[in-house]
Amino acid sequence: MVPLASTIDLQDRLGRPLTAQEEARAQALLADASALVRSFTGRSFTRTDGDIVVLRAQQGEIRLPQTPVLNVTEVVAIGTGGSPDLPVVGWRWDGIDIIRISADSPAINMPELWTDEEYDSYPGTYRVTYSHGTAEVPGGVVAVVARMALRTLTSPTMAGGVTGETIGPYSYRTDGSGVGTAVTMTDDDRRMLELAGYRRKAGMTMARWR
Structure with missing residues (x-):
């Protein structure tokens, strides 16, 4: 997937152009940071039309x-078990993120009287086609991805856990929280995403109509 921040975002935060060495690593680091953010939040943050997902219902x-x-x-x-997929009628989208399925059985176009076998053939799993996302990645997400990439890109050494600096004749080297070549997500990064409401917390379970 497309990274959630760009090299321009990195340059804006650095206040200078990327060096040739930084440029060579930047795209991979941005891709890694974006993958971590998407995994943590459960969201893609990019515009997708006609996405098809399979979900279970919870209480309709x-x-x-x-x-x-x-x-x-x-x-x-x-x-399931050889029964055909059936288009649902009577569903309602709340305009945010919930689809409601009517408990009255026109919702799935089946006869009013079902046998137990027919109930078992439709266990409450639905295939939904929908479009989602925005044309631009939210600024808070860009900020987190950029700083995750920059921590690695500007690390004084590629050895994880080691930091150092030289100023004239003075230099020091310590074992700290340097990330080396790996992009990492800190507690502050997670907190920022959670406070912005980007962490998906709800899950899906099965509902049965009888």
Whole structure:
């Protein structure tokens, strides 16, 4: 996926152009930092049209994992054991991130009287087609990704845990929290993303209508 920050974002924060050595590493570091942020938040932060996901309902509600949701175009009940997938009718999107499935059975276009086998064929799993994301990555996310990459890019040494500095005849070298070649996410990075509301906390479970 496309990195959530650019080399221009790094240069803006450094206040200078990247050196040739920094330029050679910057894209990989930005990609690594972006992957960590996406994994932690559970969000992609990029515009995606016609995304198809398979989710379970919880008490008649399907929570969409990626926000902001732009539109929902289709909800399909997934059949098992050879039963066909059935388009759902009567579903409602709340305009934010929840799809509500009616408990009345027109919701999945089946006869009013089902056998137990027919219930078992539709265990409450749905295939949803929707669009989500924004044209621009949120500024807070750019800031976290950029500083994660910069910590590694500007480290005095590529040996993890070692920092040092030389000023004229004076120099020092200590074992600290240097990250070496690996991009890492700190508690401050996580806290910033959580305070901004980017951490996805809700999960999906199965609901059965009878």
